[in-house]
Amino acid sequence: MSTSVSANPVMVEPKKTLVIYKILVMVSIITLIGGTLTGIMTYMNVGVTEHFYADWFTSFISAVLVMVPVGFVMMTLIHTLVAQLLPNSSELKRNLVISVFMALIMESVMAFVTATNNIGYADMRLFLTGWAEGLLAALPIGLTIMLIMSVTVKPKIERFLKS
Numbered sequence: 001m002s003t004s005v006s007a008n009p010v011m012v013e014p015k016k017t018l019v020i021y022k023i024l025v026m027v028s029i030i031t032l033i034g035g036t037l038t039g040i041m042t043y044m045n046v047g048v049t050e051h052f053y054a055d056w057f058t059s060f061i062s063a064v065l066v067m068v069p070v071g072f073v074m075m076t077l078i079h080t081l082v083a084q085l086l087p088n089s090s091e092l093k094r095n096l097v098i099s100v101f102m103a104l105i106m107e108s109v110m111a112f113v114t115a116t117n118n119i120g121y122a123d124m125r126l127f128l129t130g131w132a133e134g135l136l137a138a139l140p141i142g143l144t145i146m147l148i149m150s151v152t153v154k155p156k157i158e159r160f161l162k163s
Contacts, residue, residue: 030068034064034110037138039060041110041111041135044134044138045119055117063109067113078098078102079098096150099150107135114134
């Protein structure tokens, strides 16, 4: 047996999510994904050394400082481009295409920043090898994360951020 409770829609306003919670969610996601990928890339660049955690941390901080502005700009550009090129595709298909391109771009830049931090430019062959090895080692994980995010997490995060 159920009872129904009616409320005056004028008097009931949806609760707005505090901005600090939105920031904390985004920082958590960036830390988890960026930390994991820069950790893999740092491992590929320098291996396990006594300075590994310091090398990883500086790579992570450098990558975040570069990736946040680059990520916002690239997401806007790619989203617009995909919407124009695939106007009749489902939102899921567009999100998958966007995710693959974002993973490729973001991880390429992240691998570049990590190789710059860990190897430097003194030996360009060593730098390019470190960049490529870091990218190729982290790419499968990054693609998997981006695909999972686009299919399951992204719609929920978008609703949460709009609330």
